[in-house]
Amino acid sequence: MVNNNLYNSSYGSNSKGAMGYNGVKDWLVQRKTAVVLGLYFVYMLYFFATNNNLSYQAWHELFQPIYFKVITIIVLISLIKHVWIGLWTIATDYLHNLLIRSLFLFLCKILLIIYLIWGIYILFAN
Amino acid sequence: MQKKDKSDLRPVNLALYTIKFPITAIISIIHRISGFFLFLCIPIFLYYWQYSLSSYNNFIKIKSCLNTNICKFVLLIIILGLFYHFIAGIRHLLMDKHIGDSKSSAIFSSYFVIILNIVFAIILGIYLW
Numbered sequence: 001m002v003n004n005n006l007y008n009s010s011y012g013s014n015s016k017g018a019m020g021y022n023g024v025k026d027w028l029v030q031r032k033t034a035v036v037l038g039l040y041f042v043y044m045l046y047f048f049a050t051n052n053n054l055s056y057q058a059w060h061e062l063f064q065p066i067y068f069k070v071i072t073i074i075v076l077i078s079l080i081k082h083v084w085i086g087l088w089t090i091a092t093d094y095l096h097n098l099l100i101r102s103l104f105l106f107l108c109k110i111l112l113i114i115y116l117i118w119g120i121y122i123l124f125a126n
Numbered sequence: 127m128q129k130k131d132k133s134d135l136r137p138v139n140l141a142l143y144t145i146k147f148p149i150t151a152i153i154s155i156i157h158r159i160s161g162f163f164l165f166l167c168i169p170i171f172l173y174y175w176q177y178s179l180s181s182y183n184n185f186i187k188i189k190s191c192l193n194t195n196i197c198k199f200v201l202l203i204i205i206l207g208l209f210y211h212f213i214a215g216i217r218h219l220l221m222d223k224h225i226g227d228s229k230s231s232a233i234f235s236s237y238f239v240i241i242l243n244i245v246f247a248i249i250l251g252i253y254l255w
Contacts, residue, residue: 031222034215041212049253056185059178083168086161108165115168122172126179 030085033078040075060126069123076119080112153236157214160207167204198254202247209246213239 051058063069087108095101139145178188191197217235221227226235 031219034219038212038215041208052253054189056182059185063179079168083161083165086158087165090158090162115172118172118176122176122179126176 026085026088029081033082036075036078037082040071063123063126072123073120076116080116084109084112148233149236150232153214153217153239157211157218160211160214163207164204164211167207170204192254202250202254205250206243206247209250210239210243213242 047062048054063072088105091101091105091108095104174188178185192201217226217239220235221232226232
């Protein structure tokens with residue numbers, strides 16, 4: 001049986017393995033979200049380093065501009081994606097019972113959605 | 127793999143204190159532990175973020191709370207956990223690019239991660255106190 005394809009289509013993020021999905025998309029999302037989160041963390045370190053003895057005004061003004069609210073929401077979405085993949089990995093590694101693992105992951109998913117909505121609320125209610 | 131049938135007679139050693147782990151394994155497991163720890167800290171971050179932004183008085187309350195030693199210590203632990211996960215994560219990403227994935231350079235980079243974290247802990251301690 002000769003594979004006549006010039007391009008081997010069994011690699012990449014759109015080929016399904018035995019479980020019906022593969023990990024390439026997760027691997028990539030984990031890296032991309034890690035970069036986004038890392039940049040935001042570095043910026044926050046810079047902010048706190050340059051704003052010694054922080055005033056309420058400076059803190060409030062940081063989150064006032066709409067572009068910073070948008071950036072923070074993107075960071076929050078990246079955070080829940082990153083955390084979800086990490087939690088899925090930990091759950092699959094250490095929780096072998098299907099029921100316990102499913103319940104744990106279900107609880108984590110709900111918590112992450114709560115955190116996202118809470119974070120967006122904080123940005124727009126203040 | 128999922129079901130443990132009676133033919134699975136492989137030996138199990140769960141007494142982890144008897145196993146000598148390489149430094150790279152320590153770095154890796156602490157990366158995972160700090161990740162889970164940070165997940166548990168997310169509501170703490172969100173709560174204090176919300177409380178500090180809500181009004182001037184609440185901001186001052188948090189600031190005065192942060193003058194106590196216990197709050198400074200807790201904040202130091204949490205931020206250090208975040209920094210550790212960040213630095214070990216960068217090490218992970220560099221290894222994805224095959225930078226430092228030989229055995230000797232992996233050992234070198236794990237000591238480098240430890241040293242960076244000690245330096246950051248000292249800087250953060252000076253900043254907070």
